[in-house]
Amino acid sequence: MRLSRLPLTTLKETPADAEVMSHQLMLRAGLIRMLAAGLYSWMPFGLKVARKVETIVREEMDRSGAVELLMPAVQPAELWHESGRWEQYGPELLRFADRHEREFCFGPTHEEVITDIARRELKSYRQLPVNYYQIQTKFRDEIRPRFGVMRAREFVMKDAYSFHLDSASLDETYEEMRLAYCRIFDRLGLEYRYVRADSGAIGGALSHEFHVLADSGEDEIVYSEQSDYAANVEQAPAPAPESPHTEPTQELQEADTPDQRTIEEVSEFLGTPPEQSVKTLIVQGEEDGSLVALILRGDHRLNAVKAAKIEGIRSPLCFADEAEVRKKLGCPVGSLGPAGLDLPLYVDASAAVLSDFVCGANREGVHYTGVNWGRDANPEQVCDIRNLEDGESSPDGSGPVRSARGIEVGHIFQLGDKYSQAMNCTVLNPDGKEQVVTMGCYGIGITRIVAAAIEQNHDEQGIIWPDAMAPFSVLLCPIGADRDDTVRTTAETLYQQCQEAGIEVLMDDRDLRPGVMFAEADLVGIPHRVVISPRTLEQGRLEYRHRRNLDEAEDAPVDELLEFLQARIAPN
RNA sequence: CGGGGCAUGGCGCAGUCUGGUAGCGCACCUGCUUUGGGAGCAGGGGGUCGUGGGUUCAAAUCCCGCUGCCCCGACCA
Numbered sequence: 001m002r003l004s005r006l007p008l009t010t011l012k013e014t015p016a017d018a019e020v021m022s023h024q025l026m027l028r029a030g031l032i033r034m035l036a037a038g039l040y041s042w043m044p045f046g047l048k049v050a051r052k053v054e055t056i057v058r059e060e061m062d063r064s065g066a067v068e069l070l071m072p073a074v075q076p077a078e079l080w081h082e083s084g085r086w087e088q089y090g091p092e093l094l095r096f097a098d099r100h101e102r103e104f105c106f107g108p109t110h111e112e113v114i115t116d117i118a119r120r121e122l123k124s125y126r127q128l129p130v131n132y133y134q135i136q137t138k139f140r141d142e143i144r145p146r147f148g149v150m151r152a153r154e155f156v157m158k159d160a161y162s163f164h165l166d167s168a169s170l171d172e173t174y175e176e177m178r179l180a181y182c183r184i185f186d187r188l189g190l191e192y193r194y195v196r197a198d199s200g201a202i203g204g205a206l207s208h209e210f211h212v213l214a215d216s217g218e219d220e221i222v223y224s225e226q227s228d229y230a231a232n233v234e235q236a237p238a239p240a241p242e243s244p245h246t247e248p249t250q251e252l253q254e255a256d257t258p259d260q261r262t263i264e265e266v267s268e269f270l271g272t273p274p275e276q277s278v279k280t281l282i283v284q285g286e287e288d289g290s291l292v293a294l295i296l297r298g299d300h301r302l303n304a305v306k307a308a309k310i311e312g313i314r315s316p317l318c319f320a321d322e323a324e325v326r327k328k329l330g331c332p333v334g335s336l337g338p339a340g341l342d343l344p345l346y347v348d349a350s351a352a353v354l355s356d357f358v359c360g361a362n363r364e365g366v367h368y369t370g371v372n373w374g375r376d377a378n379p380e381q382v383c384d385i386r387n388l389e390d391g392e393s394s395p396d397g398s399g400p401v402r403s404a405r406g407i408e409v410g411h412i413f414q415l416g417d418k419y420s421q422a423m424n425c426t427v428l429n430p431d432g433k434e435q436v437v438t439m440g441c442y443g444i445g446i447t448r449i450v451a452a453a454i455e456q457n458h459d460e461q462g463i464i465w466p467d468a469m470a471p472f473s474v475l476l477c478p479i480g481a482d483r484d485d486t487v488r489t490t491a492e493t494l495y496q497q498c499q500e501a502g503i504e505v506l507m508d509d510r511d512l513r514p515g516v517m518f519a520e521a522d523l524v525g526i527p528h529r530v531v532i533s534p535r536t537l538e539q540g541r542l543e544y545r546h547r548r549n550l551d552e553a554e555d556a557p558v559d560e561l562l563e564f565l566q567a568r569i570a571p572n
Numbered sequence: 573c574g575g576g577g578c579a580u581g582g583c584g585c586a587g588u589c590u591g592g593u594a595g596c597g598c599a600c601c602u603g604c605u606u607u608g609g610g611a612g613c614a615g616g617g618g619g620u621c622g623u624g625g626g627u628u629c630a631a632a633u634c635c636c637g638c639u640g641c642c643c644c645g646a647c648c649a
Contacts, residue, residue: 012598012610013584017642027583037641091573092647109649143573143647157649209649218648304646316646321574411649445649480607515609522609533608543608 001472002495003508006044010520020216022454023148025463029524031450038145038153045524046450048471050156053449054135056187056468057158064180066131066160071113073137077103079112083422094141106139111419111441114161118437119425125165128427128437129173133160135446147216150407150451160442163420165429170438174206174414177442181210181410184444189466189570190453193406195221196231206414210444211406214455221406222388227398234305236388237395241353250356250370252339257367261334263298266367270358274298277358278351278371280336282325283307284314285344291320291328295338295347295379297354300386307385310346335360339371344380347373352382407452408445415439463525464547467570472506474498474565475526477518479533482511491532494561501562503569522550528568530556544568 011028018024026032031046042050058068077095080086086093086105094106107113114132122128135158145153160177164170178194185192190212197209209232211221223230260266267274277298285292292313296302308315325333329341337359338345351357352373361368373379388395390403419425420437429435450469457464467473476498478491491507498505506526508517514533521529531543537558544556544564556564 009582009599010610011583016584017578019643034641090647138649140648144643144645146643151648155649159649318646408649443649448649477608483607513607513609513611515607515611517610518608519610531608535608 001506003506004510008045008520008524010523018148020147020150020451020455021458022150022216022451025454025458025523026148026451029463032149034148038142038151040149040152040154042447045471049450049465049469050447052469052471053188053446054156054158057184057444057446058135060180060184060187061133061158061160063183064131064176066133066162066180068134069117069132070134070136071107071110071117073107073139074104075107075110075113077105079116079423080105083112083115083419085112092141092143094139107136108138108140109443110134110136110159111161111415111439112423115419115423115425115439118161118163118420119423122163122425122427122437125427125429125435129162129164129169131160131162131173131177131440133158133442148451149447151218152447155448156446158444158446162440162442163425163437164439165427165435165437167414167416167438170414170440174412174440177412177440178208181412181442181444185210185212185409188449188453188468190409190449191456192409193221193223193230193404194410195223195406197235197411205416208412209408210410210412212409212449212452212456213404214407214452215405216455217405217407219406219408220387220403222390222394222401222403224394224396224398224401227394227396229394229396229398229401231395233303233387233403236401238303238348238350238384238386238388239393239395241350243353245353245373246355248355248370248372248375250372252371252376253369254361255358255367255369256365258365260365260367261332266358267298270367270369272358272369276354276356278338278354280338280341280360282320282329282333282336282343284318284320286312286314291324291343292380293336293338293341293343293345294385295345295351296386297348297351298358300348300350300389303385303387306383307346310381310383310385312344312380313346329362331360331362331364335362335364335366337361337368337371338377338379339368341377345377346385347379347382348386349382349384350386352379407448407455409449409452410442410444412442413440415441458525461519461550462523465525465527467527470504470525470527472504472526473569474503474505474528474530475521476505476507477514477521477529477531478507478509479514479517479531481509481532484534486537487532487534490537490558494530494532494558497562498565501566503562503565522547528565530561530565 008030010030014024015027030043032040097103138157139154142153162173192212194208194210197207220233222236260269263274279296281294304317308317355372356370358369359371391400394401417436426434426436478487481488495507527547529545536543542556544554
């Protein structure tokens with residue numbers, strides 16, 4: 001393609017409302033444009049990249065034996081009533097009515113539709129297992145779309161759904177999908193981890209997430225360096241406390257702590273370490289209007305997912321707001337503590353073994369010291385409601401875990417019979433009896449991968465595309481082509497040659513000044529750059545640089561540029 | 573949805589407090605010069621100041637409503 005034919009508009013300045021680097025660079029490099037909150041147009045360059053991702057995903061899905069189909073994006077409400085999700089799904093589901101007042105939604109996912117297809121198409125166990133997939137635009141009316149296409153409302157997803165007679169068959173396909181996902185992310189050239197995950201609202205038993213590692217990631221994952229244990233912190237069990245509960249040695253005492261609210265402030269003020277104190281968080285209980293207290297060691301962080309799974313605690317976890325706490329408990333949140341608090345206490349195991357600890361006295365500006373369980377407060381339940389932290393021991397006993405941030409780009413689930421049961425999707429088994437099928441589902445966020453790849457591959461100048469995702473492999477930069485016939489004809493010849501050889505080549509034939517041309521080249525991040533200029537052409541050579549090492553120029557031969565390039569372009 | 577902020581040409585902003593002929597940088601167009609890291613000079617086009625109402629001789633500026641967007645918390649590929 002010739003850049004003169006493509007109205008590429010790049011931005012020198014960063015749009016003010018783009019927070020993360022990938023969003024900034026996608027806007028600056030002209031990959032996407034925002035239409036409304038969470039809605040983006042994919043401009044020619046951006047679309048090319050998204051298509052590259054799609055192609056690799058499609059190839060590996062096909063290789064795994066999955067079969068592609070395409071379902072409607074708009075789905076009738078009846079199906080969602082059948083599965084029960086019309087009521088469950090909440091405002092994230094975009095609902096609307098047609099001219100006949102029939103209710104529909106824009107599909108955020110397709111379990112209902114595929115299960116409907118399956119129950120019509122699949123009659124015999126002989127047709128199983130089968131794994132259907134599609135690549136399609138989804139819509140989820142996110143509470144807060146942000147980070148550009150990373151968390152957009154409309155996005156492209158590859159979703160696959162497998163059907164099985166038994167769980168052994170599901171296990172097999174699940175493993176095949178895991179391997180296919182690994183091949184996909186390997187081919188895309190991304191650094192990723194797959195982790196045990198919480199299966200969340202979609203339900204089912206086993207679940208793994210694939211995360212692209214990036215500091216801007218919204219998820220925290222923990223992994224062992226000694227074994228292949230890796231998990232989303234959401235569901236990684238925290239280690240049981242090493243030291244058992246010891247007997248009290250101190251009396252309960254009040255300490256004035258004016259204007260000291262956070263654990264850090266109080267610890268500093270009283271001269272006690274944070275791990276010798278306890279923090280108290282008030283959340284809604286299972287019964288409407290009821291409150292419960294969560295107690296954690298001062299230096300630990302609450303794990304909302306683990307907490308919400310505990311009986312007696314509202315799921316999803318919902319914090320009581322400050323005003324409510326003040327009204328019902330008579331003190332600000334910074335002064336709460338388990339001693340004398342008239343709420344059920346859900347105490348993290350690490351907090352439950354403390355003795356002589358510090359906590360709020362449920363009065364503004366006052367804390368207790370020398371607090372002890374049994375004597376001063378009694379747990380309703382001792383449980384695991386905190387995050388596993390970097391450096392703590394791995395749940396599989398293989399040594400310490402590391403923690404890292406990740407962007408969730410893939411998620412595979414064993415669904416079991418949640419949908420097939422509800423929607424009566426059965427086949428005849430070898431005994432001639434009707435049997436409810438068992439299901440798996442497997443998602444990849446195509447458009448999110450584009451953003452995730454940029455988060456992982458950029459520098460101050462711009463994007464550095466991995467070969468497999470680059471909109472073009474090679475960028476030809478003729479310098480002074482309007483003034484120098486040799487440059488122009490050489491560039492034209494090389495462009496033709498590359499095209500005939502099947503190399504995806506982009507020529508910047510806009511006759512820009514070199515500085516502008518290079519700055520834009522760096523911004524859009526095409527991996528292989530060849531400069532055609534009078535200066536080097538006089539000596540019968542060209543200048544080659546890889547986007548990743550802009551400081552290292554190589555001489556490239558004019559006569560054998562194709563061979564030169566082919567040796568450097570990674571096979572896909 | 574709760575809390576905070578913003579809305580002035582395509583982008584980034586000033587002007588708003590203290591009402592008085594709408595401005596800067598980038599981008600865009602024309603010409604000349606320049607040509608290996610976002611050029612220089614000269615000229616030019618483009619804005620009902622988000623929207624509806626109110627106050628006033630006069631509103632981007634003050635008041636009220638609405639809308640949109642961004643940021644912080646609970647959801648997800």
